[in-house]
Amino acid sequence: MRKINREAVGLDRRIELHKRAAKVSSYTEARVEWKRYRATVGAKALIGCLERMAGSRKRCVYCCDSRSSDIDHFKPVALDYRVAFQWKNFILICPECNRFKGSKFDLSDTGDPLLINPTEIDPWDHLIIDVETGVIAPRFSGGDFDLRGDYTLQVIAPINDEATVEGRRRTAEKYLELASLAAIEGDSKNARRAFKKAVRYDEFGLASWFAFREGSLEADFRQLRDNCPPLWRRFCVLACKQSLNSLGN
Known part of the structure; x- marks a missing residue:
């Protein structure tokens, strides 16, 4: 979702x-x-x-x-x-x-x-x-x-659904791979381009999960945040734009 x-x-x-x-x-x-x-x-x-x-x-x-x-x-x-x-x-x-x-539409105790x-x-x-x-x-x-x-x-x-889960898993795997490589290579033009492309074609909304939710605690993203703060901030900006629905439109 x-x-x-x-x-x-x-x-x-x-x-x-x-x-x-x-x-x-x-x-x-x-x-x-x-x-x-x-x-x-x-x-x-x-x-x-x-x-x-x-x-x-x-x-x-x-x-x-x-x-x-x-x-x-x-x-x-x-x-x-x-x-x-x-x-x-x-x-x-x-x-x-x-x-x-x-027509399923249950309500909570508060309506x-x-x-x-x-x-x-x-x-x-x-x-x-x-x-x-x-x-x-x-x-x-x-x-x-x-x-x-x-x-x-x-x-x-x-x-x-099985197919949906697999697509979501591959998207998450792509983010983790990029974070791992970028933490080593640094804030390069290629790294920025790769992250921008990943967020643009992320149809599962996982960018905000890795930027602002528990995904940011994954080892690869902790390493990215610690080793390359400028690129981490760029990724967070992209994730924020994605959550605002301003990418891909």
């Missing part, structure tokens, strides 16, 4: 969504109106905005392996028809993740969604990764697993 930032939509798009929402008063009406809306020019513009949010390769924000092509209502319309035309409720994900998600919304929450606040295997797991604290992390992994099973 990876954090993405929601773009603002223009006034004309917001007005159109508001008008559509005003027409519906039931789940059935919402489904009919949504189908009509999807065929409009305005919907195509909205999809374009969601695609920009997903990045140039339009990878699914959940599994990060498949191409995003489905507009998902984060809070299912089946549970609340009023969210059918709310911009903040739209997210672009792949068909497989969408199929697994369906907050247990499913991670990557447009509002940094998934790494609730998840961890084993860089040797590429497997993602919920954080463990206070004697129990993180509720959001645990629930999200149960619902969106493709996150730990």
Whole structure:
């Protein structure tokens, strides 16, 4: 999973969504109106905005392996028809993740969604990764697993699909190799270029894991930080830009 930032939509798009929402008063009406809306020019513009949010390769924000092509209502319309035309409720994900998600939407004791919304929450606040295997797991604290992390992994099973895990593992391995070499070679032009390329083509959002999370404690990255502070700072800047969704767009 990876954090993405929601773009603002223009006034004309917001007005159109508001008008559509005003027409519906039931789940059935919402489904009919949504189908009509999807065929409009305005919907195509909205999809374009969601695609920009997903990045140039339009990878699914959940599994990060498949191409995003489905507009998902984060809070299912089946549970609340009023969210059918709310911009903040739209997210672009792949068909497989969408199929697994369906209308699953459990709430915590405080009424907050247990499913991670990557447009509002940094998934790494609730998840961890084993860089040797590429497997993602919920954080463990206070004697129990993180509720959001645990629930999200149960619902969106493709996150730990075998092929997805392998891609994530290879990406982590690439970062560790670069850190190991750069710690020895220093802040060279080639090292900077290699890190920039790795972050640009990192479709799993692992740069921020290695820069700001437990990944920074890996031996290769500790060595990089200690032996080559300028290059470490450059990598952290790249990771920050990636988390802000400014690379690859």
